[in-house]
Amino acid sequence: MADKHVRTDWFLRNIAIGPAFRGLSRLKIDGKEHIPPEGAxxxxxxxxxxxxxxxxPLAMGRPTTFLAKAEYFSGSGIKGRLTAEFMERVGTIPVDRAKGRAALMSLDAAQQALEDGRAFAMHPEGTRSPDGRLYRGKTGVARLSLVTGAPVLPCGIIGSHKLLPPGSRRIRPAKVLVRFGPLVQPTGYRSGPMAIRSRDMTVDIMRAIESLSGQEYVDQFSPGPKSTSQD
Structure with a gap:
């Protein structure tokens, strides 16, 4: 599976999607020096x-695994089967957000991916911003880092909402900037109960993302997108 993931990632990045997407988005990347070339x-x-x-994943320049809605893996018809096959080949991990146990199992799979030395991406906000502001982060990223020992790479994405505006199904040309910051190491959060350590680490991660993205910060959890058509 890992070899298939690497081969598919190379094909998508260099032939199928990468060149066209880079032209459409005029993708610019800052802070590449902070990206570990290998390892968890x-x-x-x-x-x-x-x-x-x-x-x-395009900005990372290496295979990067995401969590994705379980619905992407269970669609019907040709489109559904192709989508499920695509998600599997790029190493995406399905998560049923309506079922707590299923979500925990997805995080177990994420932990395994990190133990295998892979890059794994998460959105601490949990869902898309409804208004372009940055909302309070949930502690899942920090907990995963503290359990596995994998460092966290803060990432600020600027302009992606213009590529695919809320409610739209058509991708439009737009400038996208991705900025990476210095790694946040879990070793800096050794003392105290897990709940306190994970919250302190989450606060620092969100501050880093705020600095990189330039977004206004809202100290509350995101209510989710106003339109769910692309979430």
Whole structure:
């Protein structure tokens, strides 16, 4: 499976999607020096568009695994089967957000991906921003880092919502900037109960994302997108 993931990632990045997408988005990347070329790392990015799942792996320059809605793996017809096959080949991990146990199992799969030395991307906000602002992060990223020892790579995405505006099904040309910051190491959060350590680490991760993205910060959890058509 890992070899198939690597081969598919190379094909998508260099032939099938990458060249056209880079031209459409005029993708610019800052902070490449912070990206570990190999080994386990958790990418923590803000979330403005469903296109972020394409943008982050292209900006990373290495195979990067995401969590995705379980519905992407269970669609019917030719389109559904092709979507499920695509998600499987790029190493996406399905998560049923309506079922707590299923979500926990997805995080177990994410932990395994990190233990295998892969890059794994998450959105601490949990869902797309409804208004372009940055909302309070949930502690899943920090907990995964503290359990596995994998460092967190803060990522600020700028402009992806213009590529695919809310409610639209058509991708439009727009400038996209991805900025990576210095790694946040879990070793800096050793003392105290897990709940306190994960919250402190989450606060620092969100501050880093805020600085990178330039978004206004809202100290409350995101209510989710106004339109769910692309979430």
């Amino acid at each position: 790392v958790i990418v923590a990015a803000n979330h403005l568009s469903s296109m972020d799942a394409v943008i982050v």
